[in-house]
Amino acid sequence: MHFNIAVLPGDGIGPEISRQGVDVMTAVCEKFGHTVKYEYALCGADAIDKVGDPFPERTYEICRDADAVLFSAVGHPKFDNDPNAKVRPEQGLLAMRKRLGLFANIRPVETFKCLLHKSPLREELVKGADFVCIRELTGGMYFGEKLEGTERAYDTCLYTRPEVERILRVAYEYARRRRRHLTVVDKANVLASSRLWRKVAQEMAPEYPDVTTDFMYVDNAAMRMIQEPTYFDVMVTENTFGDILTDEGSVISGSMGLLPSASTGESTPVFEPIHGSWPQAAGKNIANPLAQILSVAMLFEYFNLMEEGRLIREAVNASLDADVRTPEIQVEGGAHYGTKEVGAWIVDYIRRK
Ligand code: IPM
Numbered sequence: 001m002h003f004n005i006a007v008l009p010g011d012g013i014g015p016e017i018s019r020q021g022v023d024v025m026t027a028v029c030e031k032f033g034h035t036v037k038y039e040y041a042l043c044g045a046d047a048i049d050k051v052g053d054p055f056p057e058r059t060y061e062i063c064r065d066a067d068a069v070l071f072s073a074v075g076h077p078k079f080d081n082d083p084n085a086k087v088r089p090e091q092g093l094l095a096m097r098k099r100l101g102l103f104a105n106i107r108p109v110e111t112f113k114c115l116l117h118k119s120p121l122r123e124e125l126v127k128g129a130d131f132v133c134i135r136e137l138t139g140g141m142y143f144g145e146k147l148e149g150t151e152r153a154y155d156t157c158l159y160t161r162p163e164v165e166r167i168l169r170v171a172y173e174y175a176r177r178r179r180r181h182l183t184v185v186d187k188a189n190v191l192a193s194s195r196l197w198r199k200v201a202q203e204m205a206p207e208y209p210d211v212t213t214d215f216m217y218v219d220n221a222a223m224r225m226i227q228e229p230t231y232f233d234v235m236v237t238e239n240t241f242g243d244i245l246t247d248e249g250s251v252i253s254g255s256m257g258l259l260p261s262a263s264t265g266e267s268t269p270v271f272e273p274i275h276g277s278w279p280q281a282a283g284k285n286i287a288n289p290l291a292q293i294l295s296v297a298m299l300f301e302y303f304n305l306m307e308e309g310r311l312i313r314e315a316v317n318a319s320l321d322a323d324v325r326t327p328e329i330q331v332e333g334g335a336h337y338g339t340k341e342v343g344a345w346i347v348d349y350i351r352r353k
């Protein structure tokens with residue numbers, strides 16, 4: 001097929017990992033006879049500096065008109081330390097999610113055999129962990145009514161029935177294609193919005209008799225995830241809970257630099273690593289490009305190009321097995337590979353296959 005890809009490198013380590021993702025995408029397209037055209041667009045702190053808006057209209061148009069967006073990371077410390085900043089890089093990411101209607105964020109948590117020891121959890125606990133967190137991405141406190149006073153402030157966690165229903169459908173469809181076990185994570189013992197989630201899920205469950213549905217409070221889920229991560233197959237949850245739980249999930253894999261994600265919804269899908277812009281590492285060629293590269297695998301799989309996705313995953317696994325790894329996951333005494341070198345090794349593997 002022909003791909004029009006919007007590339008949003010963003011801030012910090014974003015441009016470095018973006019380049020590796022693009023190179024892998026190009027190599028896979030060449031291999032399988034697809035054609036691809038990239039259009040680069042500004043976002044985040046970079047866009048604020050250049051045009052004063054973290055998600056400029058032009059970027060929106062480029063994303064809207066593309067087949068998929070390859071997104072890297074946004075965020076810069078000069079905004080983090082200024083509570084009075086009028087505009088923040090993160091607003092660019094939120095604007096992108098809202099304007100593209102990306103209500104479903106798919107975050108797989110997998111382990112890699114040779115990296116089991118990198119997890120701070122005991123190897124026998126994380127071995128075999130393989131679940132997907134489906135995070136609702138355009139509702140809840142992130143987008144609800146807010147008040148930001150000096151004496152009073154609030155964020156509203158608002159969900160409507162159609163919003164809950166559509167994300168639960170995505171989760172049920174995922175569960176059907178996996179081990180048919182769906183865990184709805186909420187805080188229904190305290191929150192009204194959670195009770196709506198639970199009610200809608202209970203009504204929908206009979207439509208999916210082949211899927212086992214269970215319910216778990218988010219505090220309990222946070223504990224269960226590290227106590228028995230193999231319990232989960234597909235979990236679905238609201239925006240803020242999903243944000244928190246997926247950072248926790250990355251610990252299971254051993255490095256945040258390993259986890260990709262896909263955000264899908266009403267318009268162009270976006271593929272991005274779950275990690276942030278790691279400004280301290282920018283320009284040092286030490287960031288792990290694997291989360292970005294695995295996001296490219298998810299991109300192909302979204303278009304049902306499963307062989308393409310599989311080859312990327314095979315190449316990633318081969319690089320890990322060959323100890324071609326960035327410093328945070330390198331074995332003791334192992335050679336040092338940078339972002340570029342890991343990316344180039346994977347591209348080379350794909351070409352030679
Ligand atoms: C994520 C990030 C974002 C979020 C930030 C950067 C706004 O943490 O994608 O998980 O909170 O959703």
Ligand code: MN
Pocket residue numbers: 243244247
């Ligand atoms: Mn997050």
